[in-house]
Amino acid sequence: MYPLSFAVRWDYGRGPSHIEIPVSLRARANTVDLLAKIDTGSTYCVFQREYGEQLGLTIEGGHRTSIVTAKGSFDAYGHWVAIEALDFVVESQVYFAAESGFTRNVLGLLGWIDRFRLAVTHHDCCFT
């Protein structure tokens, strides 16, 4: 047995399809509020370009990377932002998709999941 204790429990509801939580991104004194999916299969935190633009970021001024997916790859640019979610704020480099119309917002391993001890109990649609 490996007992663990947690400070926060979050019930994410919305049936069995995915885990999505409210997130706030902050940079340059600007804030955007959105919903993002938690994806342990994603290396980075990646967001739609539109959110980065609303933060006042010059998207192409960030660290360019190509992210590989099952369907191919897409370009994204890394920027340092503050991520607020579930009563915690962390500061991380996240990536904004180069293309407008990119439809995913994902909290991945580097920059968010790696900052917490996180337990998912999908049977109860919650995590702690």
Place this chain on the structure above:
Amino acid sequence: MTAAPGNGHPFVDALEYQSAEQGTRPSAPDVFAVSRLWKAPFWWPERSKGVVAPGSAVAVPRIQETPFSDQPAAYLPKLRQRLGAYTLPRPARAVRSIDRSREIQWLEEHRNKYSNQWVALDGDTLLVAGWEAKEVFDGARRSGVSRPLIVRVEPADGPPFEGW
């Protein structure tokens, strides 16, 4: 959720220096520069004991926009030259996040009607909806609401989410 231990003290997850290939200790000015940039005490990760093993795989930070206003400008060119893409763990700070349960409930109830549109929500109130993100962001700003939730509504009958 609990902030992981070790985040109580900021540390560099891994740094890549040219010196790493020779198994030498990163130079003091570089260490100091990173410490000053992040305004935090800095020490070398336990696993490396102050020496980066030759050929060790390490993440390479690249300095982008940071929230710190007094960046030591003299250090930045040198850091940019020697560092690459980075993830630099910082302590997780406890805050009180906005309760978005009403917005989430609204989305579930109106998902079909606003499928693939951008919407701005304040609680269970729709502020503005549209097909273009910019018009919705601008409309939300004009509404005067300080922190609207702005999302592109996913269709209820969309394909399963498999990361990408």
